[in-house]
Amino acid sequence: MKHSDEPSAAAKLVATDRTRLRRAREKERTARADLDSVLAAGFVCHLGVVVDDAPMVVPTGYGVIGDTLYLHGSVASRSLVQAPESVVCVTITHVDGIVLARSMFEQSINYRSAMIYGIPRTVEDPEEKLAGLRALTEQCAPGQWEYARQPNRKELAATTLLALGLAEASVKVRTGPPGDGDSPDAVLGLWAGVVPTSVVRGAPVPDPALPSDVRLPSHISSMSGKPAHHVDR
Amino acid sequence: MKHSDEPSAAAKLVATDRTRLRRAREKERTARADLDSVLAAGFVCHLGVVVDDAPMVVPTGYGVIGDTLYLHGSVASRSLVQAPESVVCVTITHVDGIVLARSMFEQSINYRSAMIYGIPRTVEDPEEKLAGLRALTEQCAPGQWEYARQPNRKELAATTLLALGLAEASVKVRTGPPGDGDSPDAVLGLWAGVVPTSVVRGAPVPDPALPSDVRLPSHISSMSGKPAHHVDR
Numbered sequence: 001m002k003h004s005d006e007p008s009a010a011a012k013l014v015a016t017d018r019t020r021l022r023r024a025r026e027k028e029r030t031a032r033a034d035l036d037s038v039l040a041a042g043f044v045c046h047l048g049v050v051v052d053d054a055p056m057v058v059p060t061g062y063g064v065i066g067d068t069l070y071l072h073g074s075v076a077s078r079s080l081v082q083a084p085e086s087v088v089c090v091t092i093t094h095v096d097g098i099v100l101a102r103s104m105f106e107q108s109i110n111y112r113s114a115m116i117y118g119i120p121r122t123v124e125d126p127e128e129k130l131a132g133l134r135a136l137t138e139q140c141a142p143g144q145w146e147y148a149r150q151p152n153r154k155e156l157a158a159t160t161l162l163a164l165g166l167a168e169a170s171v172k173v174r175t176g177p178p179g180d181g182d183s184p185d186a187v188l189g190l191w192a193g194v195v196p197t198s199v200v201r202g203a204p205v206p207d208p209a210l211p212s213d214v215r216l217p218s219h220i221s222s223m224s225g226k227p228a229h230h231v232d233r
Numbered sequence: 234m235k236h237s238d239e240p241s242a243a244a245k246l247v248a249t250d251r252t253r254l255r256r257a258r259e260k261e262r263t264a265r266a267d268l269d270s271v272l273a274a275g276f277v278c279h280l281g282v283v284v285d286d287a288p289m290v291v292p293t294g295y296g297v298i299g300d301t302l303y304l305h306g307s308v309a310s311r312s313l314v315q316a317p318e319s320v321v322c323v324t325i326t327h328v329d330g331i332v333l334a335r336s337m338f339e340q341s342i343n344y345r346s347a348m349i350y351g352i353p354r355t356v357e358d359p360e361e362k363l364a365g366l367r368a369l370t371e372q373c374a375p376g377q378w379e380y381a382r383q384p385n386r387k388e389l390a391a392t393t394l395l396a397l398g399l400a401e402a403s404v405k406v407r408t409g410p411p412g413d414g415d416s417p418d419a420v421l422g423l424w425a426g427v428v429p430t431s432v433v434r435g436a437p438v439p440d441p442a443l444p445s446d447v448r449l450p451s452h453i454s455s456m457s458g459k460p461a462h463h464v465d466r
Contacts, residue, residue, distance in 0.1 A: 046290050048281040055281035057348065059324065061342060087288070091279060100437075104381050109277065111277070141340075144337075149423070155336070177441060181440050190381060191447050191450055194438045195435070195457050197434050199431070201428050204428050205427045208410060
């Protein structure tokens with residue numbers, strides 16, 4: 001198994017006909033660092049595949065190693081195993097706020113979103129599979145991979161993991177106040193601004209089956225009680 | 234314009250080959266009330282369409298009136314205007330927690346997710362368009378439609394709105410502790426449980442362009458400082 005080196009954060013994303021934005025170009029971000037930032041802020045993506053000529057969009061977990069996105073098995077990925085060489089679209093979205101404008105026409109949502117296109121491959125090599133699954137775990141629960149029992153051969157074989165290159169990607173971000181602060185509507189005297197939204201993690205809830213003498217490990221206590229995702233505003 | 238009556242919450246969702254779950258049937262929910270609950274808990278969906286034989290998944294805002302889902306215009310919906318009679322898939326996902334098990338194989342995510350399939354129509358009737366846009370606003374900011382300036386004829390014409398029936402839908406929910414509480418791994422003495430995640434709304438951030446004497450209306454102050462989404466645990 002060979003992993004690519006970490007990509008340069010200053011590298012530019014390559015625009016294709018699919019990823020180039022057709023409108024709202026001011027929302028476009030073109031640096032690889034912008035993609036990395038959206039990827040780092042979450043752990044669930046929406047995977048889109050074509051099944052019997054219809055789109056199918058399913059949520060699934062992901063992780064990142066270098067230039068490769070790893071996706072956990074799902075109904076959609078099993079469809080891909082049956083139809084290899086099919087293009088997929090993976091979209092990751094973070095909702096950052098409700099943008100309340102003077103006019104309904106300018107009402108909007110602050111968000112960061114990444115779309116990645118490509119032909120995924122099913123990961124077969126056990127070593128790469130372990131590394132990919134570890135990346136998925138690190139994405140939402142750093143430290144858990146070392147703490148919990150790692151997959152045995154049978155479990156590994158029962159897990160579907162997809163690998164998708166990050167080469168064809170686009171990032172779109174809307175941030176800041178509504179767009180009608182200097183419009184004729186500004187004289188209406190209406191309140192305008194943003195109600196921020198963010199994802200927070202609560203206190204860990206022990207499994208009722210857990211003996212009372214099992215201590216909460218520090219990597220789990222430190223995951224909680226703080227915002228789960230870094231949000232720039 | 235005719236809106237269907239409110240559907241019965243006890244009504245059953247109709248399973249088709251596309252919506253019937255192929256695995257993890259215990260996660261399936263089949264009542265219309267389960268779909269309504271997932272729809273009510275958010276305001277952003279992922280719309281999947283097929284463009285040039287490839288899937289395209291874009292986040293967009295939605296609202297609900299009776300048996301119809303209204304979707305705000307986007308690159309994807311413009312693609313649909315060019316290719317009418319195409320099936321789309323709309324997925325709405327709420328992430329409720331990170332499920333930490335004794336084994337990596339049982340690690341999971343608590344979530345509620347709905348998938349809706351259908352052939353959408355572009356809303357042309359101005360009266361239905363206004364009602365649909367109002368539903369979109371009510372979905373994330375109740376009261377704002379009456380407060381802000383409503384769309385004029387030109388703005389309404391410049392807005393793309395899609396309508397999608399809720400007839401073909403499936404709901405999947407994972408909730409509760411990890412699944413290995415009574416497995417041989419339970420003797421490992423490892424902590425297991427759930428780190429809950431939820432979406433919260435922060436204090437409203439006024440537009441810097443706002444004169445200081447504009448008061449925050451109560452429908453906006455009451456939106457904030459409390460969890461945005463109802464979460465069952």
